[in-house]
Amino acid sequence: MAKVLRLHKQGDNTINDWGNSAKYSNQVIDQIVDPNGQSPSREITSIPSPFARMDLVKSAFKVVVESPSLEGNTIYHKMVSDSLDVGQIFFDIDKFKNLVEIIVWDKGRDIKELAISNNEGHKLLGKTYEIYLNQDAESFNFDKLKCIYILNYKYGKAFSNIIGGTSPASLFFSPANDLSYISSKFSLGSHSAFDGKFTPLYKRNFEYQKYWFYLQSKFDGKFSQLFPEVNEYLDLSYEKLNWNEKEKIRKMRDNTTNVFLPLTVSGAGHNVEVVGYSLEKNNPISKAIDSDFAIKSKKKITELTPLVLPIGTLNEEYVYTPNNIWKSEYKAPVKSDKPLEDRQLPNDGMKYPFLTISDFLEDTIIELPGNINRAAFFDGNLDKREGKSYLLPIKKKFFKYFYNEDLTGVLPDGKKMIELKIRADSVAVELRIPTKKNYIEYKRTYIENYKPNVDETNNDGAVVKWDFTLGLIPAVDFIKPEFANYRVSLISTVGDTKTYDLAFYKNNEHIGEVENVVRNVDIMNIPKSETRIIENELFDTIEVSSNMCRGIIIPQLRNQTGNDRFAFAIDFGTTNTHIEYSINDSPSRVFDITEADKQIEFLFDDIDDIHKYIFDYDLIPEHIGVDKQFNFPTRTALSVSKNANYKHAVYPLAHASLALPYEKRVGYKYNYIKTNLKWSIEENNDVLIRKYIESIFILIRNKVALNNGDISATKIIWFYPTSMAESRYNLYKRVWRESYMKFFGDKVEENLVEITESIAPYKYYKESNSVNNIVNIDIGGGTSDIAISYNGKIESITSFRFAANSIFGNGYSIDGLSRNGIVEQYMENIKERLESNSLDALNNVYTDLINKKDKSDMASFFFSLKDNKDVKDKNLQNLLDFNDMLQKDEDYSIVFLIFYVALIYHFAHILKSKGLKMPRHLSFSGKGSLILQILTPEIKTLEQFTKLIIEKVFREQYHSDGLDIIHNIKNPKEATCKGGIISNTKHDYEEIENLKVVLKGYDMKSFIKRDQTYESVLNDENYIESVVNEVIKFFDFTFSLNSEFSFKNKLNVSSKSLEIAKKVCYRDLETFTKKGIDKKLEEVSKDDKIEESFFFYPLNGVLNALTNAIFQQKTKN
Template sequence: MTTLEYRENGNPGWTACNEYTEQQINAILNPNKVDSTKISVPSPFARFDLVQKAFSCLAGNANGSEPDDIKRVSNALDMYELFYESAGGGNLNIVEWQKNVAIGELLDGKSLQHELYGDALNLYMGFENYGFRGDNVVIHIITDENGDPIGCTSPTSMFLSAPEYDCKPLDRIRIEGDKPLFGGPRMLWERDNDFILYVYRQEAYMRGCGIQMETLQSFFTYLASQREVIKTKKLDIYRIINNLVYGENEMEADYERTDCYVLGCGLFTRRRQNVADRIRNTSDFTIHSDKTNSRPLVLTNSSAATYNGWNYLSETIRFDSNEHKINYQQIRLDETRHKLPGTNVDYDEGWLCECDFLSDVLVQLPYPLDCTHFFNGNMDTPIRQTKYYLPPIRSKYFEFFNVDTLYDSQNRNDRNGNAKKLEIKEVEKNGKLEKVVVSLLIPVSQGRRMVKLVREYLPGEFELNTAGSLRNDSAVGHIAKCPIVVNIFPFVRLETNNYYKIQMIDLFNNGKGVIVTMHAVGNGEIEWQSEYNRSAKNTYKTYYYALNEAFDYLRLKITNGQVCHESILIPKWEGAVDQGNIRYKFAFDFGTTNTHIAVRNMDNGEFMDFAIGRSMVSTFNQNQARRNVYNQEEQKNFDFFEILQKQEFVPNEIANGAICKFPIRTVAMRNRNLEIDGTVPEALVHVNIPFIYGIEDYGTQENFLVPNLKWAREDAANKLSSAFIEELVVLARIFALEHDGNLAACSFVWTYPLSMVSGVVNRFNEKWQRYFGKYFLGKERAVPNNCVKKMSESIAPVFYYMDDGETLENMTLSIDIGGGTCDVVIKNGDKISFTSFQFAADVIFGAGKVGNNPMIKKHYHSGDLKGICEKKMPEEAYNSILADDSDSSEANSFLFGLESNPRLANEPLERKSYNAKLNGDNYRKVIFLYFYASIIYYLTKLLQDYRYPQPCTFMFSGTGSKILSIIGNNDNIRKYTTDLLNLFSEGEFKYTRNIDILIESEEPKQITAKGALHEVAADDKQDPATFFADPDNVERATIHYSLYYNEDKDGGPIPLNNKDLKNDDLLKNVCEKVKAFNEVFLNCINNLSFEDKYLCDKKGISKMSEILRAENDRLLDYMKTEIEKEDRVIIQTDPQSMFKGALFFYPIKQLIQRTIMPNFNEDLAEN
């Protein structure tokens, strides 16, 4: 300053001097270089002035500028850059201050204070030259998240900062990626190159707009001065900005237009996409994936310093582990995750970290994993390996990578020979598990680099909601013990035509509303064909899933509806397996009581035992579990895993010699809560075949058995029979796959009883075809006719014997005594006829409930059998079967099965054979003799009435044929049968020797199925097997024998129609035949020396005789009672159709059941 000084040569006193202009002012030296928070511009718009002047100062003499000027310029540039980076302004909170509106509000007379203030603003705007003179002045104020201003547009400097930030940075807002706002000072040349270019382009554009921009001159002068600095520092940038011509079109093309203006000239920002492109192209943290174009960054705090110096946002903005930290707590609140850590940059593609790829919870399997079939996550442990972990890989990972990135079936580390992508490492401390460290390598930077994500999981009580608790600086998770077992059936992966049934057993703590769900993933998540939560008890749950295509892995989700944790189960598929070439033919004997599958290699003709064992795979390694030491609770769980698999799914092995084998009881197992209406039950999902029925605990608490599948008339049972058949087909498929079969070259034959009406036969045939098509050919393919054939149960045994090399006499009867029907083939030379009637083993063994069945009481409760069962079997295996309210048929079937029950293998036959017990039951033997005699009587009359020659050979098959062994040995039966034929034919059949009896006592059930596999040449239409595959041919050859004659017996028996069932005279007539039979039988007792030859007890004979005589008058009632059981609908709606039943047996059924019931035994307490 030049005042008040000695003027040696001047003119003292008040004399003229120069005005203080910019030049003189700049020349004033300031001895105190201070950052001033105060401003001495006597204007409300002082800030605009000061920033304007600051640019002016720095344009002239950057080195000599006041610190305040440098800071103000830097702050203004920061605001400008923040705006530039805001992508159309959309990332900023911008409030528009319109001069006229705002001043109008202040001067509206409502507040004197506002009026004084507004008046002053108005005054100053009028005489100052800061660009506020016009009427349409708009200032865009940028606020922070709290609504406080951080800066605004300025007519004097484009932008300026709020006064609060003159002396402090705003750390939480970043520019250029990671620089704190107002953290300067930095001049323009020191800034991001893109921003520098933009500033000069915006300037060029504004200059071209023709708008008066006098107030920006200082700013423009500053830009000019900076241009010279840029020339020396950044020559490439200088070359672009020098003599720049940039108009509106160019701005539009390169930048994003905003709604903001300075001096009426529009402002632009960089495009969001440009930022994204730059990061995508230059960041070393960009994920490398071939699956998707999405390129988020992969970041971590773990070993972050390792990545120091990597390109972060660009080649110039490098990663700094101190600056670019993830706050793992905060990211929970940021779902989009666009803002990159330590920066203010929004990257549309976001960023990912441990939390995205690695679940908050590490699922610990408290049992040994079957590592042969499942990937263990490259587990490494210093502790003896007794527990395993499911890789906690979240779905997000698979948006970028395939599962084989984690696990390579060829046991390589990875394709490039690099370290394993996933590792699970247990860390111990003092011999106890301290934590589990899971590391995951993520390829980034076009595959040139890897980011290692590490997450530590701590043991402790699992709380779902807190399981994902994180620390600020690292992603920590928790270990959750999850007793969950997954069973996959079959564990085989074909090129095409894959079907899977999966059982998940969940013993997880369900008291807290935790739900475990499973999802199959292949090329994306695969929709389950069906899924079902079958058991939902507090202590366990079972889930079932069906899948119609191959999958790569299973994803388990543990959720309470709010929080969800993921882990995956990766099967070690050995690639897609080629099918073999062998053609198998399967025969299914779907019987009333028992079912059997026979199988034959059609290439070599060999019959094979049905055996499967490799395909059922469980995560639970049972063998290892039994070898290691586990606590009591774990052991209990193990038992549970095993039994639930057998009860509701499929056993590990089905084969002769194994616990589970064919033939099996024809029952389906379903849970009690299954709402069958509206459900199409699917095998191994809703329903299964209980192979352990009668052998082990088959789960009667949750499930119950559904018998009588074959003759089911109700829709529900019919649905279950479909599921039963489906499982048989699935098992056949597995057999073929396990034995190098070619599914498409396999074929089926299934057997049906003659007494089954054709509509039902067709319905069953459709089922067999459908499932064959689905499981053997692929669901889309039509099923050729020769792939699924059907055969009468009657004729099948004939073929069995023929194929077995037996020489059958000309007149041979094959009698298949099943549970519900007797199917008879009359082979007279080449001519074959059939007959069938519903009179079979059930008549004796299905009578009433167990509690009312003295026969069962006697032989089970009073005999050895109960003791054996209690000794050798879990009570759950038989208790309910033998309960008083159980059907006798089930109980008898169980008792007969004891003989072959594997659990009783070491027991002497005589102790475990129900058959033997009955054989020794002399009291009741007469009942069996009566039963058998009635069949022979009926057949004898049929042969006579249809003019057949006397039969030479009787072949017996079917489970019911075991009744014959109760009667006696083969000789006894031959003798008894021969005598009966003679007696019943009234001497017409005369034998010089006893007829031949063939009984397949070892495999009475199997021969039907095996016979069905009779092989014929494809073109041999004369072969009975081919001929009688047509039910019409069978029907034409079937005799529906009524034993009813129209007036004249010579006219022969008359087939009955449905309406005849209402004809009492006719019914009485038939009853007379029964009465006649009873008379003959009573005579036989003495004539055939029942007591001596067949060891019948006198009391039994006496009682039987008494009943037969006493009940003769009630035969008609009995008959009507049985008729009542017929299908009334059919009978009433179709009265003219043929009635295919055998009325003769109707009263006899009732009579026999009365012999079984207590009244037969009331005076025989000892029996």
């Protein structure tokens, strides 16, 4: 009997030849055993058509469903897993759009084209398709089939590389081809497509799982009929989910609006569909994914929270994306040029923002020559201090997620967020970015003499060497932006042609463009200084860039706190300026800048002298104090940029600054020094006065901010001479008021106090010496002010332009030459002493001053030498004591004698004319009062001489109480400031007018009427003659004193100089008087009221002429 060969066990052997047999039932099919044992290593083969493969995949779902587990290692589990991979690629098509394309096979169109083809083979194929699709229409839904959408891998070896497609029987199907070669290209989160690991649906990305259950509910309730095997597979998968996942799917089924997006064919103009139902794709991530790499930021992130991905291996397990662990072979690119929102996660493909090392670190690092000043600037936790530092190579994107405090601080495990480590020919930067789980540590090495090599795979940075220094004023984080007023000055080296751009940020927000002032624009052998002005804006980060390289500077700003009340008194004098301050009504002290409240912070611990000198002149010195190189009182001088344009804004501590080094060091040629600010009528002098006051205000303001003070409560006392014309006073007052409001706020009425220079010193001496009946004479450089007090009350005040400059200035220069005999007498002498003692800096100052028109500048320099730090350091104070030189010079003593007698003579006549008795005390203040020491260092001698003068004027004996003279020879200028702080009471101009007296210059017995103008005098032909006659009487009076008080024995006046004086003092008096009036009229108009006595006009000319006459005589001898 013949053997019947069967794949199953049913049936008998009775069939002969072509006998009839029954069709295979499902029961019979299930008995068929795969001879390969369902091994996944060999694909099940059949007729090589996609329809046969669809049949196999449909059957695979059925086999897997009936198997013990959805998870397995059979060929059927492989087909199901691969088909799910195909579906997931369709679902995440946006992730893989650069790798695959969708090809459309249209059943109606393409079969028709085959049927009408001229190729018989094509016709036959078309007919076969038609028969097959019609025959199995019900089993495989071919009757509902419109199109098949095929995934073609673009970069395969063949012309077409099919990796799967849609199926009317199982929604998706995979080919039998070995696709492992593309597995690494298609990361699906939990695994890679076609990786041979056969991942069931319930272990895949949950969004993809939701998609399948969404499809299950979409087909008008026909899903189970259309895809029974897949439907059963989904039911079993659903059982594997936890309660939360099931709840999310339930809610999604209740509301499917905008859950997913239409899946369209690029260029085809229609949606991908299966059996007439459109498929969808993943909706772009609209909320942050749950990942251990999620950046951990204290800042609010408004967009998707990016992941921070490592470029190297990790030592611990990190959840990457849902259902996906970061694998050891995973690596993020070193650099990505794509915008954050367009990036796709590496080894996954999901479109989701991620950050890598090059988002935080620059390709280059800037090396600077010097150790960063750690007290004021963050150095990146540099491990070594070897005379070089680095700008932080941190990109702006870092500050989108972190504050400066984060970068300068430490992480929870105690490690620093950033560290810089110096190596032999490189520097390594370690940056730790906090994430949800811990932190990702990035490392980049920057190599010297190397071009940066940073791309997706390379991570080699380069060191770029720059050479500049930087100064910041002040290092304060102000409470309010309106309080902020900064100067940031960058000084590059000689020959450096780079352009350095500085940008300023606050919390990663660019504050906008700031004004940049460059003083030195054309002097090549001096470093270029650029000063940025930042007003009413706060900043915490400076970005420096040049030639496509950039770095970050983070200043360590001190918080502005506290409510201490500061009061400052500013004596803005003709020759010298003094400032004192008081805190919470404490005794006042001289203005200083100590190490504890430094106002300028340098980027480096040590800077070159040339850079320091520029900072000193163009900004402010690092320290100011009694024992420092710079101190108060200081010369009233302003350092001004020669390129300042007065038609545009001129900034204090930028275009113009306090010339504190003046008379100590020569300034740079791109600046000029302006003295005589207070009285000058030169063009733009009003602007320079304002800049001088504003520069002082900045120093004061910084002092308050750095010492727990309340800026808005700062009180400022300023002084003015009563001889100042009301019109000039009003302009002067306006500058003080506007400057106060600019730097301290609008409480100007209560906090800005003006006091006359006459009354303030009196207040000090009254308080400190418990005196009542006192006359105070405040001798400045340009004016002298007198206050007369009886019984603790101010009786009268007066002021006039007769002061120290009357002795050391140019007088009226009849022949047009600027000369002063005293100054010229000692110029060569002092120059020799400077040169022989190698005081080069001071010798340079001397040389610079030679060409100054005003000889009082040179005299001021001579007087300053004794207290100069360089002189003190060499113990040469006695050798360069100009006061002592003049004290010993008997030939010029007559000049100081006449000056002194004129002052006493004048105020004595005021007392007599007002019916007041002779004073019990006479006090002197002002820097100019130091010349009294030249006349005589013995206070008793001065008291005797002064009593004699007053007695002669009064023509009576002094009262029994006698006369005591009070004179602070250590710092006579402090009396005005101290008195101002003690008084703290405004002296309005109108109020002072009631106290002011102006003694007529022609009779010394009566006073100018308050409404009398200069024009009234000019129209009086006899007035000048009367003044001259009164001055002649004064000289007669002065020389007569010698008979009772020997000028030679008591006051060291030589007989020779006395004889010269008796001739010179009576010459050119009318000329000098007229020149004095003319000079006054340069400042005031003829309609202005007379505010000073004409008595001193000829005296100013006589004193200068006398110094020149004595000098000529001494030169002859």
